[in-house]
Amino acid sequence: MEPGNETQISEFLLMGFSEEPELQPFFFDLFLCMYLITMLGNVLIILVIIADTHLHTPMYFFLANLSFVDICFTSTTVPKMLVNIQLQSKVITYEGCITQMYFFVLFVGLDNFLLTVMAYDRFMAICHPLHYMVRMNPRLCGLLVLMCWILSVLHSLLESLMVLQLSFCTDVEIPQFFCELNQVIQCACSDTFMNEMVIFFIAVLLGGGPLTGIFFSYSKILSSVRVISSTQGKYKAFSTCASHLSVVCLFYFTSIGVYIGSSASHNAHAGTTASVLYTVVTPMLNPFIYSLRNRDIKEALRRLLRREVIKGHLSWD
Numbered sequence: 001m002e003p004g005n006e007t008q009i010s011e012f013l014l015m016g017f018s019e020e021p022e023l024q025p026f027f028f029d030l031f032l033c034m035y036l037i038t039m040l041g042n043v044l045i046i047l048v049i050i051a052d053t054h055l056h057t058p059m060y061f062f063l064a065n066l067s068f069v070d071i072c073f074t075s076t077t078v079p080k081m082l083v084n085i086q087l088q089s090k091v092i093t094y095e096g097c098i099t100q101m102y103f104f105v106l107f108v109g110l111d112n113f114l115l116t117v118m119a120y121d122r123f124m125a126i127c128h129p130l131h132y133m134v135r136m137n138p139r140l141c142g143l144l145v146l147m148c149w150i151l152s153v154l155h156s157l158l159e160s161l162m163v164l165q166l167s168f169c170t171d172v173e174i175p176q177f178f179c180e181l182n183q184v185i186q187c188a189c190s191d192t193f194m195n196e197m198v199i200f201f202i203a204v205l206l207g208g209g210p211l212t213g214i215f216f217s218y219s220k221i222l223s224s225v226r227v228i229s230s231t232q233g234k235y236k237a238f239s240t241c242a243s244h245l246s247v248v249c250l251f252y253f254t255s256i257g258v259y260i261g262s263s264a265s266h267n268a269h270a271g272t273t274a275s276v277l278y279t280v281v282t283p284m285l286n287p288f289i290y291s292l293r294n295r296d297i298k299e300a301l302r303r304l305l306r307r308e309v310i311k312g313h314l315s316w317d
Helices: 021-051 058-087 094-127 129-135 138-164 181-186 193-226 231-263 267-290 295-316
Strands: 010-012 091-093 172-174
Touching: 010 094, 010 231, 021 058, 021 267, 021 295, 058 091, 058 094, 058 138, 091 094, 094 138, 094 181, 094 231, 138 181, 138 193, 138 267, 181 193, 181 295, 193 231, 231 267, 267 295
Parallel strands: 010 172
Antiparallel strands: 010 091
C-alpha cells in the first residue's frame, strides 16, 4: 500500500441514479417522503417506549436503541442524496465522503450487533423465563449496548483510517448514491490488497459471528417452544419473536445484496437498487413491523393518543 494520500483528489462523483432530468423531481419526492416516514416512525417508537412504563423492559430498551440507530443510519445517506438531486449535482467532497463512509459503517455495525443482542434477549425470555428479569437487569442491558457502540466505533475507525492511506486518481466516479466502503476502495489507484483482506476478515468475524449467535439463539428457542404443550403458549412465544425475525431477515438479505452488487461492478443498477432497500426501505419498515405485529406497542400507542386527547380537551376547557 502506498503511504499517505497527497490530497490529489478533492471530490468524488456519486453516480447512483438516472441521468434523465425529468426523473429527478420524482426521485426527490419519493425519497423525501420515505425519509420523513422513517423519521416519524422511529421517533414515535422511541417516544412511546419512553412514555409508557409498561414498555420499560429489556426488549423495548433494545428496540428504542435500534430505532435511534435507524434514524442515524438513514440520515447518513439520504439528506446528501436529496441535496444532490435538488441541486442536480453528483459531487461530494473527499472529506464528506470519508465522513459519510465512517458513519455508514458505524451504524451498519450497530444495527448488526443490536439485532444479535435482541436475539439473545428473546432467548433468555423464552428459554429461561424464571431468571429473565434477574439476568437481563438494567446494568447488563446498558453494558450490552455500550459494547455494541465500542465495537462499532473501533471497526468504523479502522476501516476509515485504512482508506485515508489510499491514493485516488482524478474524476473518481462511485456507482452509488453514497460513499460505500467497497466502492470507494475500488476507486483507489494504490494497492488495496490490505484493505480487501481487512474487510473480508472483519466481515467473517463481525458479520458471521453475530449471525451465528442469532441462529444459535433461535435454534434454542425452537427447541424450547416444541416442548410447550398448549397451542396458545406456542403462539405467544412465536409472536414475541416474529417482529425481530422479520427485521433480521430484511437487514441481512438487503445487506448481502448491497455487497454482492458492489462486488459486481458491471451490475451497478442492481447494486444501487439493493442499496436503496438497505439504507432507505429497511429503516422505514422497521417501525411498521414492530408496531403492526406487536400488541404491546399498539396498546401503548392507544394509551399515548388517549392521554394526548384528554390533555387537549382539558386545555380547551
